[in-house]
Amino acid sequence: MLELRGVTKTYGERPVLRGIDLELHEHRAVALIGASGSGKSTLMRCVDLLEEIDDGDILLDGEPMTVPGRNPVPFRRRLGFVFQAYNLFPHMNVMQNVVLGAVKGGGMKSADAHERGMELLGRFGLADRSRDYPDRLSGGQQQRVAIVRALVTQPRALLLDEVTSALDPELVGEVLGVIRELKHEGMTMLIATHEMSFARDVADEVCYLQDGRIVERGKPDQMFTAPRSADTQRFLSRLLDRG
Amino acid sequence: MLGGLAAFVLTSPGWPSVRRTFLSSSNFGHSIGHVAAGFWLDVRMFLVVEVVVLAAGLVIALIRVLDLPALFPLKILAVVFVDVMRGVPTILVVYLIGFGLPALQLTGVPTSAVVLGGLALSLCYSAYVSEVFRAGIESVHPSQGSAALALGLTRGQALRHVIVPQAVRRVVPPLLNDFISLQKDVALVSIIGPQEAFRVAQIFSDANFNYTPLIAAALLYLCVTIPLTRFVDHLQIRSLRERGGLLALGPH
Numbered sequence: 405m406l407e408l409r410g411v412t413k414t415y416g417e418r419p420v421l422r423g424i425d426l427e428l429h430e431h432r433a434v435a436l437i438g439a440s441g442s443g444k445s446t447l448m449r450c451v452d453l454l455e456e457i458d459d460g461d462i463l464l465d466g467e468p469m470t471v472p473g474r475n476p477v478p479f480r481r482r483l484g485f486v487f488q489a490y491n492l493f494p495h496m497n498v499m500q501n502v503v504l505g506a507v508k509g510g511g512m513k514s515a516d517a518h519e520r521g522m523e524l525l526g527r528f529g530l531a532d533r534s535r536d537y538p539d540r541l542s543g544g545q546q547q548r549v550a551i552v553r554a555l556v557t558q559p560r561a562l563l564l565d566e567v568t569s570a571l572d573p574e575l576v577g578e579v580l581g582v583i584r585e586l587k588h589e590g591m592t593m594l595i596a597t598h599e600m601s602f603a604r605d606v607a608d609e610v611c612y613l614q615d616g617r618i619v620e621r622g623k624p625d626q627m628f629t630a631p632r633s634a635d636t637q638r639f640l641s642r643l644l645d646r647g
Numbered sequence: 648m649l650g651g652l653a654a655f656v657l658t659s660p661g662w663p664s665v666r667r668t669f670l671s672s673s674n675f676g677h678s679i680g681h682v683a684a685g686f687w688l689d690v691r692m693f694l695v696v697e698v699v700v701l702a703a704g705l706v707i708a709l710i711r712v713l714d715l716p717a718l719f720p721l722k723i724l725a726v727v728f729v730d731v732m733r734g735v736p737t738i739l740v741v742y743l744i745g746f747g748l749p750a751l752q753l754t755g756v757p758t759s760a761v762v763l764g765g766l767a768l769s770l771c772y773s774a775y776v777s778e779v780f781r782a783g784i785e786s787v788h789p790s791q792g793s794a795a796l797a798l799g800l801t802r803g804q805a806l807r808h809v810i811v812p813q814a815v816r817r818v819v820p821p822l823l824n825d826f827i828s829l830q831k832d833v834a835l836v837s838i839i840g841p842q843e844a845f846r847v848a849q850i851f852s853d854a855n856f857n858y859t860p861l862i863a864a865a866l867l868y869l870c871v872t873i874p875l876t877r878f879v880d881h882l883q884i885r886s887l888r889e890r891g892g893l894l895a896l897g898p899h
Binding site: 449452454476477478480481483484485487489491492493494495504505508509510553554557 | 790794796816
């Protein structure tokens with residue numbers, strides 16, 4: 405459904421992505437792991453066309469998205485993006501945050517968007533917060549609202565960019581729980597994460613990124629128990645050492 | 648200290664004549680009605696110019712912050728406009744527009760001094776206010792724009808629903824400050840003719856060799872500017888308290 409071919413991206417002189425090939429099939433989840441600065445977030449932003457790529461192609465349902473001059477908006481509407489820092493709109497309450505994209509971007513009727521928003525908020529334990537402003541919510545609640553906001557438009561796939569990295573440890577579980585549930589329902593997901601046990605649980609495939617390249621990819625069990633590449637081994641053992 | 652200063656002024660050799668020329672109650676009573684009628688023109692001009700300035704200032708700010716190649720010529724124009732209008736004293740702009748535009752003798756160009764004066768003030772203050780708006784827009788974190796685009800909004804929708812509302816909230820106090828100065832600068836229009844408060848007061852002063860009407864005009868200005876200033880202070884304190892309050896409360 406989502407396909408990356410030789411995606412290359414440079415910031416000034418510094419190459420950030422050096423020829424990424426990746427395929428994400430319907431109802432599957434691919435986890436991107438790797439150290440900070442390995443290119444995970446840039447890759448996610450490129451897929452949502454928030455950054456322009458320098459070379460290569462990104463296709464959504466076989467349609468090339470990264471043709472120069474092509475309007476990115478319709479493609480972005482078919483993808484949902486959840487940011488590390490939630491990025492809720494502070495001047496809007498929870499419900500306004502949730503329906504904005506669906507109503508203004510997706511052309512959904514306001515009443516329908518509200519209904520769907522309420523249903524999703526209810527499912528993730530946020531029904532009573534719909535009139536609150538984001539600064540009144542905990543980090544975990546804000547991130548769950550951000551996930552609902554991305555889901556209301558019924559995207560083809562969800563892009564989750566380190567969605568638990570900004571959270572206090574005790575709040576990580578509630579957000580990961582939501583994502584596990586979505587996976588269970590068959591949501592297609594591309595997940596950049598530092599949570600290895602979560603990646604192992606949820607992902608159908610894990611890719612290890614280093615210096616803008618996918619060094620190794622494989623099934624989670626194989627990747628975490630018997631990584632083939634020395635780089636992956638070093639990365640994982642450093643993580644294990646840290647506890 | 649205030650008492651000392653008062654005593655110093657009141658015992659000065661010139662005080663009796665100053666009191667006669669600046670603080671004559673008969674002159675005050677005689678002129679206040681006319682000066683107040685003139686002040687009503689100031690208030691009306693202020694209100695109209697303020698609306699024009701808010702709209703034009705926002706448009707200029709948007710032209711300057713938007714990164715669209717098609718807008719590039721407009722962007723250069725906006726930069727030149729802001730530089731020139733902020734760099735020339737307002738009184739000069741009033742003079743040049745007030746006498747220069749009608750001198751062109753073009754059909755359709757207004758000749759009313761009130762309209763021309765209002766136009767001059769609008770030009771000057773649009774430049775200032777556009778910079779206030781621009782600072783506000785640039786203070787909104789880029790991640791807000793990314794989030795709006797990721798939701799499938801167009802650039803225009805992102806600006807309208809996400810960026811500009813946040814920017815405007817942040818710049819309300821500095822905007823009101825500019826409007827307090829605009830309220831006073833309306834008096835500059837008097838140099839091209841309209842009989843607003845300062846001009847009326849001047850006419851009375853010249854006729855009677857007594858400056859009390861100017862004091863009357865000053866009092867009228869204070870009646871508007873002091874409440875406005877207090878209102879700005881109140882807004883600033885409230886926004887500080889909101890931020891501080893949230894910091895103290897933390898997420899719960």
